[in-house]
Amino acid sequence: MEKxxxxxxxxxxxxxxxxxxxxxLGQTIPxxxxxxxxxxxxxxxxxxxxxxxxEPRLTAIRQPQNGGPSAARNAALRLVETPWxxxxxxxxxxxxxxxRRLVEHGEAKGLDFVADDVIRVEPGQSPADGVRVxxxxxxxxxxxxxxxxxxxxxxxxxxxxREIGYLKPLMRVTFLREKDLFFREDMRLAEDYEFYARSLxxxxxxxxxDPCGYIAVSMPDSLSKAYPTAAIEKMVQADRAFLKTxxxxxxxxxxxxxxxxxxxxxxxxxxxxDGVRTKSPALMLRxxxxxxxxxxxxxxxxxxxxxxxxxxxxxxxxxxxPARESAGLGLT
Numbered sequence: 001m002e003k004x005x006x007x008x009x010x011x012x013x014x015x016x017x018x019x020x021x022x023x024x025l026g027q028t029i030p031x032x033x034x035x036x037x038x039x040x041x042x043x044x045x046x047x048x049x050x051x052x053x054x055e056p057r058l059t060a061i062r063q064p065q066n067g068g069p070s071a072a073r074n075a076a077l078r079l080v081e082t083p084w085x086x087x088x089x090x091x092x093x094x095x096x097x098x099x100r101r102l103v104e105h106g107e108a109k110g111l112d113f114v115a116d117d118v119i120r121v122e123p124g125q126s127p128a129d130g131v132r133v134x135x136x137x138x139x140x141x142x143x144x145x146x147x148x149x150x151x152x153x154x155x156x157x158x159x160x161x162r163e164i165g166y167l168k169p170l171m172r173v174t175f176l177r178e179k180d181l182f183f184r185e186d187m188r189l190a191e192d193y194e195f196y197a198r199s200l201x202x203x204x205x206x207x208x209x210d211p212c213g214y215i216a217v218s219m220p221d222s223l224s225k226a227y228p229t230a231a232i233e234k235m236v237q238a239d240r241a242f243l244k245t246x247x248x249x250x251x252x253x254x255x256x257x258x259x260x261x262x263x264x265x266x267x268x269x270x271x272x273x274d275g276v277r278t279k280s281p282a283l284m285l286r287x288x289x290x291x292x293x294x295x296x297x298x299x300x301x302x303x304x305x306x307x308x309x310x311x312x313x314x315x316x317x318x319x320x321x322p323a324r325e326s327a328g329l330g331l332t
Contacts, residue, residue, distance in 0.1 A: 095213025165193030
């Protein structure tokens with residue numbers, strides 16, 4: 001019997017969805033795969049149906065209307081019957097031994113979530129030439145509580161583009177069912193971060209371990225690179241909701257407050273940009289009508305812009321080791 005189901009949301013993924021599906025089906029332990037097509041306009045669903053016709057472990061369904069990746073994931077989660085479930089983005093893929101490693105670690109430690117450090121590659125680049133998302137050195141395993149998780153999603157602590165909200169953990173299905181845990185369908189940016197943080201507020205036992213073989217392909221048209229200002233506002237609302245969680249420790253409340261300050265600053269800055277572009281005094285005023293720490297950051301960025309100084313990133317991204325030197329997977 002399969003222990004793991006891999007769920008994949010798909011929208012216009014004809015060029016890469018088969019690679020993702022084959023990598024999930026080709027694991028060294030038996031897996032099931034559920035792909036939810038989110039009303040693709042290309043031939044993604046027809047391709048998935050053709051693969052499923054010859055592969056009983058693949059289930060391919062199509063949403064009645066486009067609802068975004070969270071809605072697609074939730075539709076897949078409701079169909080899962082295995083003890084463990086793992087997310088895979090349609091443009092990413094897995095090395096063959098990844099799920100075995102994750103399952104063995106999760107079962108040995110009695111975890112609810114176990115995430116491995118992701119290897120990020122550019123299109124066409126080999127995993128050996130990619131870079132790790134979180135760390136550049138082997139660390140074994142790290143227990144992850146709410147305060148640390150939140151801080152590891154801020155450049156101040158993790159470094160630019162090292163946020164662990166990008167990770168794709170293996171998740172224990174009984175925990176998800178008991179806590180009625182699903183992705184927020186009104187969020188299309190940082191919905192992973194919100195879902196993982198919420199799991200920690202509900203008592204999930206979490207660890208992050210060294211890379212096991214999740215390969216994230218950095219696509220030029222990814223939503224994480226181009227998103228509307230309203231998507232950042234949802235992040236601000238999520239952080240404010242977390243601060244209302246009963247029983248938070250002082251450290252957890254401080255960490256969420258810091259993250260809220262970061263997201264509120266990003267939201268205010270984008271609102272200012274929108275105001276300038278549309279010549280809207282109301283939007284520019286809204287950007288400045290924020291708590292002093294936030295409006296001060298916005299004004300500082302405006303001064304830098306007028307002086308033609310670099311605005312972002314405020315913390316420089318440091319050089320990274322190639323995965324062949326840092327991942328410990330024998331990549332060549």
